[in-house]
Amino acid sequence: SDKESxxxxxxxxxxxxxSNLLENALKFTNEGKVELGYQLKDKEIEIFVKDSGIGIxxxxxxxxxERFSQAEKELSKKVGGLGLGLSIAKENAELLDGKISVISDLGKGAAFFVTLPYKPANLVSEIGKEKEKIxxxxxxxxxxxxxxxxxNFxxxxxxxxxxxxxxxxxxxxxxxMEAVELCKNNGDIEFVLMDIKMPKMDGHEATRLIKQIRPNLPIIAQTAYSSPEEKEKAFLAGCNDFISKPISKESVIAVLNHYLLAGKDTEIH
Structure with missing residues (x-):
């Protein structure tokens, strides 16, 4: 029933x-169909995305x-790039205390299964506890x-x-441009991670404009190009610091501790 689902x-x-599983299925299915559905299994809900594509x-x-695995790269080449879709799907399924799996025959399509704990929405007391936790x-x-x-976001x-x-x-x-407007109109923003290469207005120009409005707002440049010249450009634009892509957990923790959490009796490790 609708209540059960x-x-x-x-x-x-x-x-x-x-969204990542559906995008993946559509990308690899030139003809046939893509099917999304679910079934209840005791205390679990199993959601499936099935396609009639190229198979694995x-x-x-x-x-x-696995992020950046050879298998992912080989699959990507066939349709011009898969990116991080399946690894992001797996990470988020696990963050929901679930798991993800695949069944496939080469040339006959694939079926991806996401199994999650079944928490019916009509259990008000359970929802209340979850909302309190949130x-x-x-x-x-x-x-x-x-x-x-x-x-990347x-x-x-x-x-x-x-x-x-x-x-x-x-x-x-x-x-x-959107970054500048948000910093101008939202005084709650207290830390910025700024990509340098963006459309409409790049990170350098955005940083210059934001610093004119809010000179004390910490702005951290993030870019795939970590040459001394690029670092100098970022600092001249007004960036407080610089982290290189692919971004590591350690580099983000370092700038958070130094620019956001310093003096607040809080430190993350």
């Missing part, structure tokens, strides 16, 4: 799981969820992430919230 979970994380070799099936962890710090690539979001476990609200700006 309404569950209590983290909507954003579940959306990331399903048996020896590659355990590897495709309220306790409500973001103390407001962080702006300026990043035009959705996958998701990786940073997972890093900050789930890996580092920083109590924070994260705001996403998709270009430099």
């Amino acid at each position: 309404t569950i209590f979970t983290d909507k954003n994380k579940l959306n990331k799981v399903l 070799k048996p020896e590659k099936q355990k590897m495709i969820f 309220a306790e962890n409500k973001g103390k710090y407001t962080i702006l992430v300026a990043e035009d690539e959705d996958i 998701m990786v940073l979001e997972i890093l900050l919230v789930d890996k580092i476990k920083l109590p924070c609200n994260i705001i996403h700006a998709k270009d430099g």
Whole structure:
């Protein structure tokens, strides 16, 4: 029934799981169909995404969820790039205390299964407890992430919230102009992770404009290019510090401790 199919979970994380699985299925299915559905199994709900696409070799099936794995790269080449979709789906499924698996025959499509704890939404007392827990962890710090690539933003979001476990609200700006407007109109923002290469307005120009409005707001440049020249450009624009892509947990912790948490009797490790 509809009541049975309404569950209590983290909507954003579940959306990331399903959107990445569906995107993957559509990308590898030139003809036929893609099917999304679910079934209840005792205390679990099993959600499936099935396609009639190219399929996956048996020896590659355990590897495709690993970030930057050879299997993922080989699969990507066939359709012009898969990115981090399956690894992000796996990470978010595990953050929901679930698991993800695949069954596939080469040339006959694939079926991905996401198994999650079944928490019916009509169990009001359970929802109340979960909401209390969420309220306790409500973001103390407001962080702006300026990043035009959705996958890169998701990786940073997972890093900050789930890996580092920083109590924070994260705001996403998709270009430099949006970042400037958000910093201008939202006084709660107290820390910025600024991608340098963005459309409409790059990170250098956005930083210059933000610093004119809010000179004390810490802005950390993030870029794939870590040459001395690039670092100098970032500092001249007004960035307080610089972290290189691919971004590591350690580099983010270091800048958070130095620029956001210093003097607040809080430190993360």
